Amino acid sequence: MGFLQLVLPAAAAFQAAAAHVASPIDIADRVFSRQAAVNGSWPYGPFSTKDRDIVNSRGEAVAWAGVNWPGSGETMVPEGVEWSSVEEILDLVKSVGFNFIRLTYAIEMIDQIYERNGSDVPLEVAMITGLGYENGTMVTNEIVAKNKGWTKDTGRFEVWDRIAEAALERGLYIHPDVHVGKAQWCCNNTDGNAWFDDYNFPVKNWHRGLQYVANWAKKHPNVVSMSLRNELRRAINSTAPTSTTGYNWLTFIGNYTAATDAIYSANPDILVTWSGLQYDQDLSALTSGLNLNTAPLYKGDAIRDGYRRKPVVFDLGSHPWGDKVVYELHLYSMSENLDTGNCPIIEAELYQSGFNALGIEAPAACNITKDCPKALRQTPVILSEFGSAQDTSIFNDTLQGCLRQFTTQNNVSWAMWSLAGSYRIRSGGQGVADTWALTNYEWDGWQFEEGIEKWWKPWAKASLSQAQVSVTS
Numbered sequence: 001m002g003f004l005q006l007v008l009p010a011a012a013a014f015q016a017a018a019a020h021v022a023s024p025i026d027i028a029d030r031v032f033s034r035q036a037a038v039n040g041s042w043p044y045g046p047f048s049t050k051d052r053d054i055v056n057s058r059g060e061a062v063a064w065a066g067v068n069w070p071g072s073g074e075t076m077v078p079e080g081v082e083w084s085s086v087e088e089i090l091d092l093v094k095s096v097g098f099n100f101i102r103l104t105y106a107i108e109m110i111d112q113i114y115e116r117n118g119s120d121v122p123l124e125v126a127m128i129t130g131l132g133y134e135n136g137t138m139v140t141n142e143i144v145a146k147n148k149g150w151t152k153d154t155g156r157f158e159v160w161d162r163i164a165e166a167a168l169e170r171g172l173y174i175h176p177d178v179h180v181g182k183a184q185w186c187c188n189n190t191d192g193n194a195w196f197d198d199y200n201f202p203v204k205n206w207h208r209g210l211q212y213v214a215n216w217a218k219k220h221p222n223v224v225s226m227s228l229r230n231e232l233r234r235a236i237n238s239t240a241p242t243s244t245t246g247y248n249w250l251t252f253i254g255n256y257t258a259a260t261d262a263i264y265s266a267n268p269d270i271l272v273t274w275s276g277l278q279y280d281q282d283l284s285a286l287t288s289g290l291n292l293n294t295a296p297l298y299k300g301d302a303i304r305d306g307y308r309r310k311p312v313v314f315d316l317g318s319h320p321w322g323d324k325v326v327y328e329l330h331l332y333s334m335s336e337n338l339d340t341g342n343c344p345i346i347e348a349e350l351y352q353s354g355f356n357a358l359g360i361e362a363p364a365a366c367n368i369t370k371d372c373p374k375a376l377r378q379t380p381v382i383l384s385e386f387g388s389a390q391d392t393s394i395f396n397d398t399l400q401g402c403l404r405q406f407t408t409q410n411n412v413s414w415a416m417w418s419l420a421g422s423y424r425i426r427s428g429g430q431g432v433a434d435t436w437a438l439t440n441y442e443w444d445g446w447q448f449e450e451g452i453e454k455w456w457k458p459w460a461k462a463s464l465s466q467a468q469v470s471v472t473s
């Protein structure tokens with residue numbers, strides 16, 4: 001861990017880059033290159049994929065079980081740190097037996113660094129901008145009081161550094177996830193964050209933000225992966241609801257390929273997770289090798305002459321980053337189009353949606369859904385969001401029970417939504433409680449202790465026991 005002190009913080013690297021009118025990526029490459037040499041201890045990066053598995057540099061299959069930590073709200077600082085220190089929060093996460101945190105963020109967090117000519121946004125500015133003067137000042141003081149070493153001028157990426165470093169000490173992976181472009185509660189079809197070049201989703205800014213985070217990751221050995229984008233979906237303009245923005249598999253693959261190229265040029269070591277269409281429920285055209293001109297897509301914009309065009313089939317293996325891509329899928333009871341009321345059907349749907357890429361056997365109900373093609377190629381697929389109320393109903397919830405069975409039987413990595421028992425701001429309200437969260441409102445214990453003991457601990461244990469589970473030494 002000694003090298004952590006040797007490298008410049010990302011913001012400083014960026015400033016240096018701005019001063020010399022060089023690309024921040026070139027500079028960061030030089031600054032951070034020594035990291036590559038320091039990979040002889042946990043988690044033994046860099047990671048890559050091999051058939052259905054994520055493997056470390058020793059070739060061992062790695063499994064993840066964990067939780068989403070929201071950080072893409074208006075203040076763009078991970079929730080909860082005004083209630084408990086970063087270390088206390090990570091101790092809670094660790095105590096469940098989790099090893100993985102999907103840390104959500106907004107691309108706006110990086111946009112603001114560029115707007116400020118390379119300097120990051122200090123905590124107090126972030127809080128006052130997000131919460132107003134009174135609450136912003138108060139919450140800043142609370143954050144500083146809880147987290148030794150921080151001041152009102154601590155930058156957002158310094159908060160991230162602290163999280164990543166404390167997570168490394170605990171043997172936890174940090175997976176940065178672009179939740180939105182403009183910081184806010186996610187997601188719906190009209191929020192401007194839905195699809196490429198939607199009004200809060202400028203593709204250029206997105207690439208720039210991804211590259212910034214890919215560079216930041218180089219100084220944190222436990223940041224072995226990052227996501228491209230959360231829950232793509234049809235963008236709907238409420239005043240012109242029939243307008244189209246090219247919501248289909250072709251524009252999807254064009255944009256995902258370009259964005260993965262952008263990350264790969266900044267950091268060729270990091271794994272990139274690809275989430276699917278219709279709120280990350282669907283990667284079927286990719287995994288099943290369908291013709292992207294004609295593959296079915298719920299609410300998709302048809303390519304009318306698709307059958308006359310030369311077929312386009314996505315071939316992951318043909319890209320230089322072919323062994324760096326991991327697929328991720330979500331499933332909630334609010335799904336608009338999938339049946340979540342019966343486990344055999346859910347399993348058949350999961351297989352069809354993309355879990356076929358694990359090379360698992362087609363579930364029994366495939367004889368009913370009759371849509372379970374074998375995958376073109378084996379690729380890891382993780383379940384990176386799902387969730388429900390954290391109360392006794394979890395024990396009797398068909399979907400939750402089914403996901404638990406599916407992930408443990410097929411050793412699928414997963415992250416539940418979410419950790420955050422309260423949000424400093426969400427959908428216009430401040431101090432918003434969340435009954436779907438693991439922590440209590442005060443982030444100093446659990447919302448539903450019995451669920452932690454009887455649901456999450458045994459599930460995490462079962463998921464991680466088959467895999468390499470070593471911790472930092």
Ligand SMILES: *[C@@H]1O[C@H](CO)[C@@H](O)[C@H](O)[C@H]1NC(C)=O
Nearest residue numbers: 036039044045046057058269
């Ligand atoms: C260390 O990382 C480098 C570069 O990322 C990689 O080529 C090498 O195989 C790794 N070595 C070990 C022992 O993991």
Ligand SMILES: *[C@@H]1O[C@H](CO)[C@@H](O)[C@H](O)[C@H]1NC(C)=O
Nearest residue numbers: 112113114115116117118119
């Ligand atoms: C950033 O630099 C430009 C050009 O030097 C300057 O006009 C602008 O005021 C600076 N912005 C900030 C926030 O410092």
Ligand SMILES: *[C@@H]1O[C@H](CO)[C@@H](O)[C@H](O)[C@H]1NC(C)=O
Nearest residue numbers: 184185187188189190191427
């Ligand atoms: C969609 O999200 C936007 C931004 O958060 C919000 O203003 C709007 O009310 C939401 N619409 C619906 C139908 O939930």
Ligand SMILES: *[C@@H]1O[C@H](CO)[C@@H](O)[C@H](O)[C@H]1NC(C)=O
Nearest residue numbers: 192198199237238239240243
């Ligand atoms: C929605 O469509 C209208 C009419 O075409 C257009 O004027 C407006 O800018 C669009 N709004 C957004 C947010 O894209």
Ligand SMILES: *[C@@H]1O[C@H](CO)[C@@H](O)[C@H](O)[C@H]1NC(C)=O
Nearest residue numbers: 196197245246251254255258
């Ligand atoms: C990205 O998506 C947008 C919106 O659908 C589309 O206009 C653009 O052509 C796509 N880019 C690529 C490289 O496919």
Ligand SMILES: *[C@@H]1O[C@H](CO)[C@@H](O)[C@H](O)[C@H]1NC(C)=O
Nearest residue numbers: 344363364365366367368369
């Ligand atoms: C599908 O398979 C299951 C178990 O293999 C069997 O019980 C069921 O009758 C079959 N259904 C149909 C429609 O073939």
Ligand SMILES: *[C@@H]1O[C@H](CO)[C@@H](O)[C@H](O)[C@H]1NC(C)=O
Nearest residue numbers: 392393394395396397401454
């Ligand atoms: C709900 O789950 C609990 C614990 O698994 C079980 O004891 C109880 O019988 C279940 N209740 C119903 C209505 O299924």
Ligand SMILES: *[C@@H]1O[C@H](CO)[C@@H](O)[C@H](O)[C@H]1NC(C)=O
Nearest residue numbers: 131132134135429430431432
């Ligand atoms: C300040 O935060 C509290 C919750 O912590 C909230 O009830 C109150 O409305 C907020 N004040 C303003 C002005 O938003």
Ligand SMILES: *[C@@H]1O[C@H](CO)[C@@H](O)[C@H](O)[C@H]1NC(C)=O
Nearest residue numbers: 053061062063410411466467
């Ligand atoms: C998951 O199971 C497959 C098949 O049994 C095995 O090849 C793989 O190593 C396992 N992965 C993990 C992470 O345990």
